Amino acid sequence: MEGSFVQDAQVAAHRVTDRDDVAVALRLLEKGERAAVQGEKSTMTVEVVQEIPRGHKVALRNISRGEPVFKYGAPIGTASAEIPAGSHVHVHNLEGNRGRGDKQKENALTERGGRAE
Amino acid sequence: MKFMGYPRPNGTVGVRNLLLVLPSVVCANDTALRIAAQLNGAVSVTHQHGCAQLPADAAQTYRTLVGFASNPNVAACIVVGLGCETLNAKNLAADVARTGKPVASLVIQEEGGTIATIAKGVVIGREMLSGMSVQRREERDISELTLGLECGGSDAWSGLSGNPVAGVVSDMLIAQGGRSILSETQEIIGAEHILVRRAVSDEVADKLLDAVKRAESGALAGGSDIRLANPTPGNKEGGISTLEEKSLGCIAKAGTAAPLQEVVDYGETPTKKGLVFMDTPGHDIESITGMVAGGAQVILFTTGRGTCTGCPVAPVVKICSNTPTYVKMKDNMDLDAGPIIDGKATIRELGEKTFGMILAVCSGQTTKTEELGYGSFAINRIGPTQ
Numbered sequence: 305m306e307g308s309f310v311q312d313a314q315v316a317a318h319r320v321t322d323r324d325d326v327a328v329a330l331r332l333l334e335k336g337e338r339a340a341v342q343g344e345k346s347t348m349t350v351e352v353v354q355e356i357p358r359g360h361k362v363a364l365r366n367i368s369r370g371e372p373v374f375k376y377g378a379p380i381g382t383a384s385a386e387i388p389a390g391s392h393v394h395v396h397n398l399e400g401n402r403g404r405g406d407k408q409k410e411n412a413l414t415e416r417g418g419r420a421e
Numbered sequence: 422m423k424f425m426g427y428p429r430p431n432g433t434v435g436v437r438n439l440l441l442v443l444p445s446v447v448c449a450n451d452t453a454l455r456i457a458a459q460l461n462g463a464v465s466v467t468h469q470h471g472c473a474q475l476p477a478d479a480a481q482t483y484r485t486l487v488g489f490a491s492n493p494n495v496a497a498c499i500v501v502g503l504g505c506e507t508l509n510a511k512n513l514a515a516d517v518a519r520t521g522k523p524v525a526s527l528v529i530q531e532e533g534g535t536i537a538t539i540a541k542g543v544v545i546g547r548e549m550l551s552g553m554s555v556q557r558r559e560e561r562d563i564s565e566l567t568l569g570l571e572c573g574g575s576d577a578w579s580g581l582s583g584n585p586v587a588g589v590v591s592d593m594l595i596a597q598g599g600r601s602i603l604s605e606t607q608e609i610i611g612a613e614h615i616l617v618r619r620a621v622s623d624e625v626a627d628k629l630l631d632a633v634k635r636a637e638s639g640a641l642a643g644g645s646d647i648r649l650a651n652p653t654p655g656n657k658e659g660g661i662s663t664l665e666e667k668s669l670g671c672i673a674k675a676g677t678a679a680p681l682q683e684v685v686d687y688g689e690t691p692t693k694k695g696l697v698f699m700d701t702p703g704h705d706i707e708s709i710t711g712m713v714a715g716g717a718q719v720i721l722f723t724t725g726r727g728t729c730t731g732c733p734v735a736p737v738v739k740i741c742s743n744t745p746t747y748v749k750m751k752d753n754m755d756l757d758a759g760p761i762i763d764g765k766a767t768i769r770e771l772g773e774k775t776f777g778m779i780l781a782v783c784s785g786q787t788t789k790t791e792e793l794g795y796g797s798f799a800i801n802r803i804g805p806t807q
Binding site: 308309310311312315318320328330357358359360361375376378379380381393394395398399400401402403404405406407 | 578607611612615641648651657663664666743761762763764765768
């Protein structure tokens, strides 16, 4: 895990890898603010559309329902609702796909766990 | 690099010098506790196993108890059994005695009840403690250390500060010939595709993927939604939304450099040095007990929400992922990884600091859990009670 944090009071959110769709709020993000996001090699800003607690995730782009959501450079689940850029990404609009006995049919074990590359 | 440890007759090295009073069965718990209470320097554990178990479950309990008592931090052991149970106390004592350390067994039904057993246990224990009192630490190589990696009460920072720090420590230990154990199979679900790339062989890779498949199918078979158990409510409050997200943070404890050498069963002793995966549940206490049974002399435990658990025979070093929790739970935390998030320290810097603390702890420095006298013990169950 190389993604180091910069000591810069202006930076409000941390994007672990530049492939990620979300960033982690380094402090409480206020509705309406333009938050500076530090990535691995890139920086960007996102307009925050709702309050986001420290440690929670902010969407960096518009994510459609059904799309995978990336953090750590890997999928952490699927958007269960439309997620506009700048909004809070959490259990209300993001659901995990693993260990879902309740969704067993869509969850064929054989489809995953295979060796990558 | 060197540390100061207690040499054992079988060539291993302990970082603590303890007398363990070990019940072989749930029915011997009270007697074991009473014996240990009379002996300054003894520790005891209680558990609910040792009888009325299906064979695979009984075998796992037996392997775990033998391994736990064989851990080099245990200088001597008194096994206490009832007499009519499945798990034979004398066999257990004989298997622990293979390490060469002093071991005794007491069977309550043979000794003539509780009071006679306690009286005899105290006499034996005092002799053992007297022998232990003249044992001295000597300089040993850190390649003889096995570090157990654990995370519990995770938050969104765990995967970004505490766990990567543990990863640096693990990489440093392995670079010097030591061994790290990563565990908690549930908490690599969704990240196994990354870990498996580091496997040294197809066989090791397949064993890891099989363990993940078993852990996941446990939820799938029951038609359960794993989300109701993991992430926990505290994980979610801390910003973790899904098990995959938690897992991707968890595997950072395994560092970035070391190849995965071996996958072992719960409580099994690894044969390879370097990075080893042990198939344990995400339950912190069961996981730590399994790793200590597998020979880990010291545990590095990362937390974000704050947790207070220890282990009766191994020091547990707690590293907190964020400064607010560290400050709030200073009684329970040994190190603060929060400065990483604030940009005031790098993962490498805090990794080196933590590595230094692990070595000091292995040479005798106490941890917060030890100062509080905390020790929890739980064996992973793989079959229903009969």
